[in-house]
Amino acid sequence: xxxxxxxxxxxxxxxxxxxxxxxxxxxxxxxxxxxxxxxxxxxxxxxxxxxxxxxxxxxxxxxxxxxxxxxxxxxxxxxxxxxxxxxxxxxxxxxxxxxxxxxxxxxxxxxxxxxxxxxxxxxxxxxxxxxxxxxxxxxxxxxxxxxxxxxxxxxxxxxxxxxxxxxxxxxxxxxxxxxxxxxxxxxxxxxxxxxxxxxxxxxxxxxxxxxxxxxxxxxxxxxxxxxxxxxxxxxxxxxxxxxxxxxxxxxxxxxxxxxxxxxxxxxxxxxxxxxxxxxxxxxxxxxxxxxxxxxxxxxxxxxxxxxxxxxxxxxxxxxxxxxxxxxxxxxxxxxxxx
Numbered sequence: 001x002x003x004x005x006x007x008x009x010x011x012x013x014x015x016x017x018x019x020x021x022x023x024x025x026x027x028x029x030x031x032x033x034x035x036x037x038x039x040x041x042x043x044x045x046x047x048x049x050x051x052x053x054x055x056x057x058x059x060x061x062x063x064x065x066x067x068x069x070x071x072x073x074x075x076x077x078x079x080x081x082x083x084x085x086x087x088x089x090x091x092x093x094x095x096x097x098x099x100x101x102x103x104x105x106x107x108x109x110x111x112x113x114x115x116x117x118x119x120x121x122x123x124x125x126x127x128x129x130x131x132x133x134x135x136x137x138x139x140x141x142x143x144x145x146x147x148x149x150x151x152x153x154x155x156x157x158x159x160x161x162x163x164x165x166x167x168x169x170x171x172x173x174x175x176x177x178x179x180x181x182x183x184x185x186x187x188x189x190x191x192x193x194x195x196x197x198x199x200x201x202x203x204x205x206x207x208x209x210x211x212x213x214x215x216x217x218x219x220x221x222x223x224x225x226x227x228x229x230x231x232x233x234x235x236x237x238x239x240x241x242x243x244x245x246x247x248x249x250x251x252x253x254x255x256x257x258x259x260x261x262x263x264x265x266x267x268x269x270x271x272x273x274x275x276x277x278x279x280x281x282x283x284x285x286x287x288x289x290x291x292x293x294x295x296x297x298x299x300x301x302x303x304x305x306x307x308x309x310x311x312x313x314x315x316x317x318x319x320x321x322x323x324x325x326x327x328x329x330x331x332x333x334x335x336x337x338x
Contacts, residue, residue, distance in 0.1 A: 005114070006034045007106055008089030008173070012079030012192075014042040016097035017051060019217065022134065024055045026100045028062055032107035036065035040083040043073030048097075075189030080196070084183040092176060094196065095167035100134065100215035108213055109170040119151070120175040120204035121197065123168050124213040131219035141165055141216050149208050154201040157194065158244065158261060159268045164193045167214045171196070175204055179251075186246045190239055198247050230280045237276075241269060266292055271304070278307040286311060 009027065013020060027037060037059060039052050052068055059066040071082050080094060091110060095101060105124070112122045125148075127137035141163055142148045147156050148163070156162045163169075177183065179202075185195035200206075248261055270292035277286025290308065293300050300308065 004034060005090035005110060006036060006088065007032065007091045007093065007110060007170070008036050008038065008087040010038045010040060010080060010083035010087065010092070010094045011097055012040050012042055012076045012083065012094070013044065013048060013052075013097040014073065014076070014079075015044045015046040015048060017044075017046045017048045019098040019131075019219075020048060020051055022100050022217075023095060023097055024052070026102075027064065028055075028058060029103045030101065030106050031104050032110060033063055034065075035106065036067070036089055038067045038069065038083045038086050040079040041068065041070045042076065042079040043071065075187060077185055077189070077192035077195060078187040080192050081184055081187060087173065087183075090173055091170050092173050093167065093170045094192075095214075098217045098219060099165065099167035100217065101167060102213045102215070105213040106170070108209060108211070112207055112209055113170065113172060116207050118205050119207035120200050121169060121171045122207040122209060123163050124209040125211060126163070126165050126168055126214035126216040127212040129215050129217055131217050134215060134217060137212070137215075140212055141168070151205040151207070153206040154198065155264070157197055157201055159264065165214060165216045166193060167216075169193070169197065171200060175200060179203065186243055186250075188239060188243050190236065191243055194243050194247055199251050202251050202253065230276070230282060230285070233276055234285070237269065237272060241265070271301075274304045274307060278311055281311065283311065
């Protein structure tokens with residue numbers, strides 16, 4: 001009988017004391033073996049270390065190799081870089097500490113890759129659950145996006161029209177080592193899915209499993225929910241662009257491809273800035289987005305033209321109301337002296 005392929009799982013974690021037990025329990029419950037598990041603690045100080053280490057014997061009793069690594073805080077991508085040094089498996093996944101795997105999650109995805117040799121990555125759908133009711137799904141992560149089955153997924157991922165929950169992906173390690181020859185990704189504090197996946201997607205196919213095999217926990221303290229102000233959203237967008245420009249520059253591709261994809265990024269984030277400016281009623285941010293189209297002598301897309309009309313007309317109407325009120329107050333004062 002053929003020996004089963006080893007699956008390596010890296011979890012980059014920082015202060016996950018309230019959630020990490022769910023992930024660890026779900027790994028213990030996996031129907032697939034062999035697995036090696038690598039937890040990279042990115043400088044936690046909330047007691048996460050004690051919880052993770054308390055699982056060491058449980059993992060080994062279940063036949064799962066277990067490694068705990070502590071490092072100075074540097075962000076999720078730097079933690080992935082550290083974990084990659086210890087990977088020895090044939091397949092690689094990188095679930096985050098607040099993700100949860102369905103019992104057949106690893107087995108189903110390994111089976112898919114072994115039966116679809118044309119795919120270097122397989123991605124599954126995920127159930128959306130609230131942090132206080134993880135047993136009650138409220139939807140699917142894919143939202144049944146019509147592009148979810150696309151084998152050629154590079155542009156979709158580049159423009160954020162893809163599944164980015166880390167636990168949903170499983171990659172072939174031999175392909176990963178070809179596209180990431182130094183086992184190093186851009187060490188951003190957010191990510192690292194663009195860095196992990198885009199170099200693979202550029203040259204290889206990606207498969208999709210319709211069934212949700214992961215639980216994505218919606219929680220108020222997550223990074224995505226912390227972007228609740230205009231300033232935080234702008235800072236995140238700046239970081240996203242840095243990551244993407246860096247990843248594109250590292251992929252071996254013809255200059256014309258690089259120019260095309262950088263242009264697509266510029267257009268994509270022009271739309272993003274317009275939407276953000278409209279959402280926060282900030283004309284400066286909105287104008288920043290519009291500047292891309294004017295600099296290219298491109299007529300504003302209908303959606304953005306409508307946003308601009310609403311944004312500036314609402315401002316005009318407000319000034320008009322204030323002026324009317326001011327005139328009314330002046331007239332009242334005049335009439336009181338007659």
